[in-house]
Amino acid sequence: MRFKLERAPPAVRASVARDVDQMEAMISSVLAFMRDELSGSVREIADLRSILECVVDDAGEAAELEPGASIPVQVDLLAIQGVFENLVNNAIKYGRRARVSLFLDGADVVVEVADEGPGLPSEELTEVFKPFYRGSDARTSGAPGVGLGLAVSRSVLRSHGGDLDLISAEQGLIARARLPGVAAVMRAA
Numbered sequence: 001m002r003f004k005l006e007r008a009p010p011a012v013r014a015s016v017a018r019d020v021d022q023m024e025a026m027i028s029s030v031l032a033f034m035r036d037e038l039s040g041s042v043r044e045i046a047d048l049r050s051i052l053e054c055v056v057d058d059a060g061e062a063a064e065l066e067p068g069a070s071i072p073v074q075v076d077l078l079a080i081q082g083v084f085e086n087l088v089n090n091a092i093k094y095g096r097r098a099r100v101s102l103f104l105d106g107a108d109v110v111v112e113v114a115d116e117g118p119g120l121p122s123e124e125l126t127e128v129f130k131p132f133y134r135g136s137d138a139r140t141s142g143a144p145g146v147g148l149g150l151a152v153s154r155s156v157l158r159s160h161g162g163d164l165d166l167i168s169a170e171q172g173l174i175a176r177a178r179l180p181g182v183a184a185v186m187r188a189a
């Protein structure tokens with residue numbers, strides 16, 4: 001909408017821009033609400049590798065999971081599954097393929113989803129986390145989406161004590177999701 005607004009007459013622009021501001025504020029508070037709700041939601045111990053296997057299987061030929069050991073996490077299962085569905089779908093949608101790897105980094109569990117696409121310019125690496133923000137390629141390519149996947153995914157991971165970042169790789173983009181390992185979750189409880 002902001003993009004289309006640039007070409008609208010000034011009077012329309014001002015009033016619609018206010019609506020868009022309001023909409024953004026609204027969705028931000030919904031996300032904050034969701035974060036609070038989720039931090040109180042039921043957490044089960046699950047094997048993150050099995051969760052990723054399901055997501056990668058559902059995504060079809062264009063997705064693969066690098067082999068390795070099982071790693072337990074304590075999570076809201078459906079919410080965390082949604083996070084990886086979005087990251088794998090993004091990699092396929094904007095970067096042709098999703099290569100998923102899972103490893104330990106100290107007390108954290110890290111999942112990387114790498115693709116083979118054009119990546120994103122550095123100034124967009126933080127912008128794309130804003131609700132409803134879609135890159136210009138995504139808008140013009142006709143790829144379906146509303147621009148909420150990354151905002152919601154980051155919220156879900158943060159509500160678990162983790163986080164989500166995008167990193168430019170030599171070829172394509174890497175989405176790096178971090179979750180505290182089960183031992184760290186137990187200590188914090």
Ligand SMILES: Nc1ncnc2c1ncn2[C@@H]1O[C@H](COP(=O)(O)OP(=O)(O)OP(=O)(O)O)[C@@H](O)[C@H]1O
Pocket residue numbers: 086090091094095115117118119120128133134135136137138139144145146147148149150151173
């Ligand atoms: N792997 C990627 N490579 C290049 N650009 C990406 C990648 N992942 C996300 N983006 C950019 O970030 C934007 C926001 O992604 P996000 O997942 O939040 O929304 P979306 O995929 O457009 O819609 P949806 O709400 O269905 O997820 C995308 O529109 C795209 O421009």
Ligand SMILES: [Mg+2]
Pocket residue numbers: 086089090145148149150
């Ligand atoms: Mg998406």
